[in-house]
Amino acid sequence: MAQIKPCEPSELYNLLNRRGSRLAEINYLCLMDARETQDYRISHIITAKNAKTDSEGLFLLPEALEVDSMQHVVVYDSNTSSLQEESRAVLCARVLSGVSLSPVLVVIGGFQRFSALYHFLRTEKIMYTITELENLKQYPVEILSGLLYVGDEKQSADCSVLREMKISIIIALSQESLKGNQTVVNLPVDDSVDSDLYSSFERICDLIASHISSGSRVLIVSPRGRSRCSAVTIAFLMQHKKYTLQEAWSYVLRRKPDMRPNSGFLQQLSDWELHLTGGKVTDISKL
Known part of the structure; x- marks a missing residue:
């Protein structure tokens, strides 16, 4: 089982802005939004996938991603401030850590803090082509x-x-x-x-x-x-x-x-x- 570690918003920001269009590599980054689906659809961090739950509210592994092959696995919810919380991000991270070979990072402050710092990396877009990922704007x-x-x-x-x-x-x-x-x-x-x-x-x-x-x-x-x-x-x-x-x-x-x-x-x-x-x-x- 992989470790679960805290992640500052700046760490995720830098992961999203690695040179060479790394986001187009299928095993580079697994970024999961653990908020409710309606919140995800209104706005989320660019390239994030919404984490699904079963009928009992337990988080499921993402169907289209091979988490065990990912170099970086990152989860966020609305505003988790500590790994000691039983928050949606922490619960989702526990599921991902069961199959991930890389540490699972939980963004401290969640979407609220990240989007306050990097509002230009918020989006409503859900699906991307490889070409779109290759041409995403890269920031310093x-x-x-x-x-x-x-x-x-x-x-x-x-x-x-x-x-x-x-x-x-x-x-x-x-x-x-x-x-x-x-x-x-x-x-x-x-x-x-x-x-x-x-x-x-x-x-x-x-x-x-x-x-x-x-x-x-x-x-x-x-x-x-x-x-x-x-x-x-x-x-x-x-x-x-x-x-x-x-x-x-x-x-x-x-x-x-x-x-x-x-x-x-x-x-x-x-x-x-x-x-x-x-x-x-x-x-x-x-x-």
């Missing part, structure tokens, strides 16, 4: 809830994404200068092992900190959203959260599994760790 990954996001240049150029997410400032790491209605800070740098990010770490980290301290939402982008923006995000967490390189690396990797800072940036992050802590705590050969 959330690093610090309601404050710091990481994405690519396509997302930074989408006015609807920036408006829905209430992004105030964009930090763009690219040779091409970006423009937009938001404040844009352009840092021209190549994704090359010889490129120098280190000399800009302190200035960028201070800039990010000054904005999030006032509640502004910051989006860090690079052309593909994998190397440069990930390196800067890790550097910021090392300074702002006092993380080691290993801790910051693991923190970002959990939220953005496709991050790939190049080897030159990795060495500069190791030098940044030395600058911040007075020693090189992390063995970068193991990252």
Whole structure:
């Protein structure tokens, strides 16, 4: 029997916005809405399936999904706040945990909390084609809830994404200068092992900190959203959260599994760790 674990709304948000249209993969995500059917039909989280019950009100396994093959299994109801509750989400999770090989996650705060934070991921749509799933809008990954996001240049150029997410400032790491209605800070740098990010770490980290301290939402982008923006995000967490390189690396990797800072940036992050802590705590050969 799989474990049942709590899940913050931001974790589900990031699962729904993995790069490469992961939602189109049949074994990627099993997202179950354990609310009453009439509530589900009014509005639900995008791609969620309504959990069915039998005549006695006991939850049934979903017919069209092979739960045991799913990489991620997530359940929500209206507002479950604890796994100790005998709520609809917890009861549904227990049934799913009997066949799942992955932990079953229960969204804390349920639909009410998730939809308050990410209203743009609510829908009435029930059925999707593979093409529709492949073309769903993808939003930047959330690093610090309601404050710091990481994405690519396509997302930074989408006015609807920036408006829905209430992004105030964009930090763009690219040779091409970006423009937009938001404040844009352009840092021209190549994704090359010889490129120098280190000399800009302190200035960028201070800039990010000054904005999030006032509640502004910051989006860090690079052309593909994998190397440069990930390196800067890790550097910021090392300074702002006092993380080691290993801790910051693991923190970002959990939220953005496709991050790939190049080897030159990795060495500069190791030098940044030395600058911040007075020693090189992390063995970068193991990252």
